[in-house]
Amino acid sequence: MATISRRSLISAGLGAGAIVALPGAAVAVASVPTVRDSGVRTDPFTLGIASGEPSPDGFVLWTRLAVDPLAENGLGGMPSRPVAVAWEVAEDARMTKVVARGVEQASLENAHSVHVELAGLRAGREYFYRFRTGRHISVTGRTLTSPGAGETPGALAMAFASCAQYEHGYFTGYRHLAEDHPDLVLHLGDYLYEYRKNDYVISGGNPRDHEGPETVTLEGYRQRHAQYKSDVDLQAAHAIAPWLVVWDDHEVDNNWADDIPENLDAAQQNDTLDRFRMRRAAAFKAYYENMPLRASSVPSGPDMKIFRTIQWGQLAAFHMMDTRQYRDDQLAGDGFRKNVAGRLEENRTMTGIEQEKWLLDGFRNSTQRWDILGQQVFFTERDRDQVPEIDDVSMDGWDGYAASRRRITQGWVDAKVRNAVVLTGDVHRNWANDVKVDYKDPESSIVGTELVSTSITSTGNGTGSTTDPVMAWNPHLKFYNDQRGYVNTRITPDSMTADFRVLDYVTAPGSPISTKASFRIDDGAPGLQVRN
Missing domain, CATH: 3.60.21.70 (Alkaline phosphatase D (PhoD))
Structure with missing residues (x-):
């Protein structure tokens, strides 16, 4: 399992495309699955990303889209239509060794949240993941099986x-x-x-x-x-x-x-x-x-x-x-x-x-x-x-x-x-x-x-x-x-x-x-x- 120094962790701000474990490293944008322009003009990944529920062959990936997080209606300023969100999982923080990718629909009914349940990965391994919609790319997260x-x-x-x-x-x-x-x-x-x-x-x-x-x-x-x-x-x-x-x-x-x-x-x-x-x-x-x-x-x-x-x-x-x-x-x-x-x-x-x-x-x-x-x-x-x-x-x-x-x-x-x-x-x-x-x-x-x-x-x-x-x-x-x-x-x-x-x-x-x-x-x- 790869190791990452504590000093190399994210700095404050978590800008789009940043890598959680290795800030400043190149981001392989082209490897993210292409989704059509969602019409969302400002960064929708303002609530971050997360993973959870590890199993020997997978885990859950999460994000929720919001361009206006404090909107009174609780819907984060998002449009009423579904928004396509691409995701990918890689074996390295630079996202060059991609092992899984896909596209989910973030719907208004679920406050444009995304839950991806991964299976078929290798046990006891460190992985990295991120999301994309339109031209917007999330930070890269670290997770484990x-x-x-x-x-x-x-x-x-x-x-x-x-x-x-x-x-x-x-x-x-x-x-x-x-x-x-x-x-x-x-x-x-x-x-x-x-x-x-x-x-x-x-x-x-x-x-x-x-x-x-x-x-x-x-x-x-x-x-x-x-x-x-x-x-x-x-x-x-x-x-x-x-x-x-x-x-x-x-x-x-x-x-x-x-x-x-x-x-x-x-x-x-x-x-x-x-x-x-x-x-x-x-x-x-x-x-x-x-x-x-x-x-x-x-x-x-x-x-x-x-x-x-x-x-x-x-x-x-x-x-x-x-x-x-x-x-x-x-x-x-x-x-x-x-x-x-x-x-x-x-x-x-x-x-x-x-x-x-x-x-x-x-x-x-x-x-x-x-x-x-x-x-x-x-x-x-x-x-x-x-x-x-x-x-x-x-x-x-x-x-x-x-x-x-x-x-x-x-x-x-x-x-x-x-x-x-x-x-x-x-x-x-x-x-x-x-x-x-x-x-x-x-x-x-x-x-x-x-x-x-x-x-x-x-x-x-x-x-x-x-x-x-x-x-x-x-x-x-x-x-x-x-x-x-x-x-x-x-x-x-x-x-x-x-x-x-x-x-x-x-x-x-x-x-x-x-x-x-x-x-x-x-x-x-x-x-x-x-x-x-």
Whole structure:
């Protein structure tokens, strides 16, 4: 597999025809399939390009055309007619060794988005891709196929991130993530936020503003996705590697649970179950249109399946989960509550019956060295009250669904999963935790590890604190940090390492990046080891 230096990554601006991995190299324009003049006179690739869902013989390529990304009708200033979009895939960044090409029709019905599902490529390979319509050529992106089903690669560089509130700061973290050159990126939710301008304000004021009202309609969600996708730092992160994405709550409505919105509010289309389902359908359609997902995730009204497993040969299985669409409603509100007995009820579920069965079956059938859960909300018990007889826990996280968590944890224990690792977003702080089946028993064995990524921007710069008082009586909580950033991991047959990458600030562009802490999980030895 070819290697590309981190320094050779894209520079700001991402001009048409630029090569993501090797800027300034010659662009073989003549090799792009010819499509007739679309009549689009200005650059329609303002939202960038992306790839995702790698398999041993292919992946998904994505783009969405928009000449006016912030158009109020959500359609990006595009004409009402279909527009032909050519694509090509090559083995080199200069696009001289083309191995696949074709033409897709970008239609108004789907906001002129394009999804290309590739098959028939070589396993475990690096590829490059780009799009063209008329005289306009996109940047060139880098992507990969996963290893063959029986192969065990020597290493995988995987980064994961979550929670990017546009108003709260600049997406410098995405730029640094791209410069770290991962081979796979997981985004664990809150890719965007639904609020109107200044509904969610950080101390000192928001450095950027949302366009449009709160997102409740298809037009609004499309416009909001386009505003986020217009950010060149986010575009850089999408263009460097394939992504696996799952939503959390803000892609629809804060703290939603199945058919139940956060608040019953007619102004936000949340006053009845039917109207909220209409809002959810709009959010899901816009989400699909703007993500590199397979046709298996095309929504059907207010329903959309995003839980799935992506295998990286025999090295890792990524179980991407949905902890919103099938969960029971939160008890006693959405925040921390004391002694809510109902949270322990056996029939409470975070995942729903079908998804839980899929996950437990996945554990039983797994032959991979690492089973990794890509999910949204805090998994490990986090009790804010130090009195043993009093539980003060989050009703929105897995603490509010304790039996559901126990069934899943016991499920991987019973299946003899070799190495179980839970990846989490949502809480806008870094954490690293040991996972147990029974947190009340100090002698209970460590059976897995949870790594929690802070936000890209949400809640602003952070304090830099590395201590949370609850760690004193929750000994399984091993690390905490209040800064913005993401997590880099390196997965090998022998270990998984995690570097918590943090920014000095996000309320202005250009922050440097550093590694706050590093941990190692050894094969067959669950639990965190400090990495020197």
